[in-house]
Amino acid sequence: MHFDGLRTASLDGDWDFFPDDHRLADLDRLAPETIRVPGLWEAEGHLDLDGVAWYRRRFEIDDVEGHWTLRFGAVMDAAEVWLNGAPLGGNDLPFTPFELDPGPGLVAGGNDLAVRVVDPPLQDPEHRRSAHGKQGWANHVFPSRPSLYMTYGGIWQPVTLRRHGPLVVSDVFVNGDPDDLVVTVEVENRGAATGAGLGIRTLGQERVLRIEMPALARRQLQARFGRVTDDHWTPERPVLHDVMVDVRAAGQASDSKVVRYGLRTVRIQDGRMLVDGVPYRMRSVLVQGFRADRLYAEGDRDQIREEVAAARAMGFNTLRLHIKAFDPAYLDVCDEMGMLLHCDIPVAEPIAHEEMGGDTVLTRRCVAAARAQVRRDRNHPSIVLWSAMNEIGDGRHEIRQWQGYEAFARAVAGAVSEEDPTRPVIENDWIEPDPDRVFVSDILTAHWYGRLHRDYLDKIEGASARWAGTGKLLFVTEFGDWGLPDMPPSSDPPFWDTRAIYAAGLTQTLWPATVGRFLIETQRYQGLSDRLQAEVFRRHDHISGYCLTELTDVPHELNGLLDLHRRPKPLAAAEVARVNQAVLPMLRLDSMVVRAGEVLQARLYVANDGPALADLTVEARFGDSAPPVPLEHLLTIDASRSPASHAEARFGETVSESRVADLPAHRVFVGDVLILTAPDEPGRHDLVLRLRAAGQAVSENRYPIHVVARRPAAFPVRLLGDGPTADALRSVGALLGDDGPSVVAEGALDAATGADVSGRLDRGEVVLILAQQAGAAVHYPAGVELTALETAWGSTLFTFATDHGAMPSLPRRTVLVAEDSTVQAASVVSSVGGRPFPDTPVIIAYKPVPGAMTGTVVGSHGVGGGRLVFCQYRLAVRAAAGDAAACSLLADLVRWAAAPRPVIERDDLVKDDGRRLYNYSWLDEAAR
Secondary structure, X not given: OOXXXXXXXXXXXXXXXXXXXXXXXHHHHOOOEEEEEOOOOOOOXXXXXXXXXXXXXXXXXXXXXXXXXXXXXXXXXXXEEEEOOEEEEEEOOOOOOEEEOOHHHOOOEEEEEEEEEEEOOOOOHHHHOOOOOOOXXXXXXXXXXXXXXXXXXXXXXXXXXXXXXXXXXXXXXXXOOOOOEEEEEEEEEOOOOEEEEEEEEEOOEEEEEEEEEOOOXXXXXXXXXXXXXXXXEOOOOEOOEEEEEEEEEOOEEEEEEEEEEOOOOEEEEOOEEEEOOEEOOEEEEEEOOOEOOOEOOOOOHHHHHHHHHHHHHOOOOEEEEOOOOOOHHHHHHHHHHOOEEXXXXXXXXXXXXXXXXXXXXXXXXXXXXXXHHHHXXXXXXXXXXXXXXXXXXXXXXXXXXXXXXXXXXXXXXXXXXXXXXXXXXXXXXXXOOOHHHOOOOOEEEEEOOOOXXXXXXXXXXXXXXXXXXXOOEEEEEEEOOOOOOOOOOOOOOOOOOOHHHHHHHHHOOOOOOOHHHHHXXXXXXXXXXXXXXXXXXXXXXXXXXXXXXXXXXXXXXXXOOEOOOOOEOHHHHHHHHHHOOOEEEEEEOOOOEEEOOOEEEEEEEEEEOOOOEEOEEEEEEEOOOOOOOOOOOEEEOOOOOOOOOOOEXXXXXXOOOOOOOEEOOOEEEEEEEEEEEOOOOOEEEEEEEEEEEOOEEEEEEEEEEEEEOOOOOOOEEEEEOOOOHHHHHHHOOOEEOOOOOEEEOOOOOOHHHHHHHHHHHHOOOEEEEOOOOHHHHHHOOOOEEEEEOOOOOOOOOEEEEOOOOOOOOOOOOOEOOOXXXXXXXXXXXXXXXXEOOOOEEEEEEEEOOOOXXXXXXXXXXXXOXXXXXXXXXXXXXXXXXXXXXXXXXXXXXXXXXXXXXXXXXXXXXXXXXXXXXXXXXXXXXXXX
């Protein structure tokens, strides 16, 4: 390497690599491999290397006069550096840069640079004492390999050597406040005592400071520019400015630094977060920073730009850069594109809980990691929020009560605020709002992971309302559901490839179509689930925003809107783009199933994340081209109405006879109850909401409504048990008495009832057993096993209908989305009679890994001379209350039990991607 007059030279490229630990003196006797720098050694093929490895690079310098700085952009995890056999120093922060003074060790001619890199294995106590990011996270759920949550090693960011004078500009911080612009500069003296001149130039202004620098001193100085009128940085117009700082020693230029920044402020005021004075509602998506080729490292600048553009196209205004200090190039791109950032410090589980405190090795390292990252990145105007740590204490909640935890939280979050007082900080990005255990922050967080069913949506609706009026901001910083990516065949799959696992699991589920069709259906499910959860948060004015998990898949964690290769899941992306509209009309629907021709009622909300709008109308109709429902439904929003108004729009009426004032800026409007009549034709129909201002289209939202036929089940049945099941059966027209098939009430199967059922089946009768708790499995007459289903983070339970037509109220050959969301099962039949499926499975549940399972929700099995029909959907309470989905499914079951369907033979698999799973023929067992 020759400088040829350059101040800075790169040491990137091919280095010698020596896996395993060695003595420095022994390296010359070993045969090195070649490895590329920058890069993680796992990405270079050393997947199973944990512990220690050596790097070595030889370079030449013709002239070594002056002062020098050797800079490492980042080394994962710890580094010790030698130059020409002499130790220079080291670093134990895996995500941020460190600089060393080579001093007299640098010689004219050839130089040998050696770096000992340590990547502590997951079981090493040192791993739990470090700010390691997501290395080794949740390996009990996502084991590495094949998960990418491994521990990593290597010189993974650039290495440079820079020449300068005795005085060095070691840090520049611009507060970005256009009302009081301040530039803070840190100067370090590497030589003898000297006088210094410091020049700071920006926005056409200059400040010159004269200082005395003692030998080896470090000084911090400020230059105040006051109020400036230059262009501000905004997401719509991300104008960037430069500040140039140079320092002179004894009249000679010694060093200089140019830093980009933007003019804008971030404040919390009156219960809202303001970015440059404008209320900020976070519409964020979580970014992990994993890639198929670079593993735990970001892509190049073009790839980053494409990734950010994809997020923006889906309507996101913020990215949460999750639990690591991302490559500065990522932040630069976001500055240039106007994408706001919520940046995490890499303090996460697993961590040494017993070593938390005010001044322990763990605390000192985490504080150092926080300071280093914030100092590196705080000039980026795109950053509006920090998280000091993530879910510390999850899985062991009692540690949050310890004094050591409080001291640790105060130390780490306090360090972030000290280094950057211009932005708010989340203390511990936690799973539930917990103001009593938040010590230094004005922000509460929630990580609300759930699924697409009514119980869960009601749960987060109630939780959202509960946390109004705390005096702190509330962000839902994690939520989201799963959808599987495309799985094209591969002759040489990478180690993290999950396609074979999912495809193999799917073939065991009795899914009646192709793998490709199933993947598309799961993405449809994911999109609607994500959207309906986000709508809950957008209906609450005190919730300052949300962050969807996540932008891209990580192997075995398939909740990305893009796959690991950044290919979109189109149906999921489209739904998320809909909910991310700045102005969003919404309906709070109790169910997305309605009977044909019946009335649907829902309250109207409009979330406005922009300026006020006047003269608004909302049009509601079924379908895009069909005429409005008989109501006409041009509904006028009256901002003067109380949000508690219960006025209803009926035939020939409008919600308000007066013209509208304004839809308030940056607020959620709570409107009136809309009443519409459902179409007469069963099937899927889009309920479309269109919002207009002064006659001009503003936004549109739509809901897939499943319309079911009105088909009473007027059959005699014999009820075994009591509770709401009797009212439910009457609601669907069943005739309770002593004739017809027997129906075991929900939750009523005990030892006595089980014996009664066995006798009836032995006599050739038909028995319908409605949903039972998992513990009731011992009372079933056919060796049934029940597996409880838990709504927990970590993959989704998908349900689908086979080709059997016993449940005509549900669509066949599709993953069910909202069609069963009000009645979802709490447990499924995972085996019957020693087999995984009954004779006639009708509704199947499939949960991919982690925790893979398959079971039957609705099915039938021959027992003795009779027929057992079972259903684990929870129907009784909902049907008794008139829920359309519950009533239609219960009617289907009664009809099936009382009047078995004729023989059904199917061998016409859908061939949407040319790949079959298998052939089969369904034979209704009652006709055998």
